[in-house]
Amino acid sequence: MLITSYNPVALGDVLIMTTAQATASEQKAVRFGDLIQIQRRDNDQVVGYNLFNASKHLTALAGSGQVTLTEEQVAQINQLLSAAQQPATLKADRAPKFVIGHVLEMKAHPDSDHLQITQVDVGQEKPLQIVCGAPNIQAGQKVVVALVGAMMPSGKLIWPGKLRGVASFGMICSPRELALANAPARRGIMVLAHDAVVGQAFDFQGQYQFA
The missing domain is CATH 3.30.1940.10 (YtpR-like)
Known part of the structure; x- marks a missing residue:
């Protein structure tokens, strides 16, 4: 990485x-x-x-x-x-880190009254398990996923982690977390149109409307 x-x-x-x-x-x-x-x-x-x-x-x-x-x-x-006589050889990583995901399923976290354990298709071989606490998360949604290796606009890096003991491999993002213009102040993930293409890089320069 x-x-x-x-x-x-x-x-x-x-x-x-x-x-x-x-x-x-x-x-x-x-x-x-x-x-x-x-x-x-x-x-x-x-x-x-x-x-x-x-x-x-x-x-x-x-x-x-x-x-x-x-x-x-x-x-x-x-x-x-x-x-410098250092043995490490770095490799270029040009794969997008913010992509369109499809929430395939979700279930309640066993140790939380608000977290959900989701399975999200991001165009990879297998869906990613992502723990999400957004109040508007639902199965079937098209969402923006920050993959492991992403740097959020705030500077935060996305790593594999655990939320209350459950593994999570990415983050489903809100408009505020993506620092989009006119992002609403309320909590909640960004929900995209149903025709959004799974695995496609998210367009930060797109024109998005928020109610």
């Missing part, structure tokens, strides 16, 4: 690359010139890299927030890793 973000206005010319989950308190850093390797303190597992002066090292780096690197850019990063 390779999650990459770039925000030159807020953070300067730094590309942040995350490859595994770890909280800030669990991390330590090792520097190789402009390349900072992020490791877990407990076992030295590499969980990411920060690249300073990123635009000087990578061709055509642009964007703000989560960015998708090209094959060429990932190859340039791998050259930096090789020059």
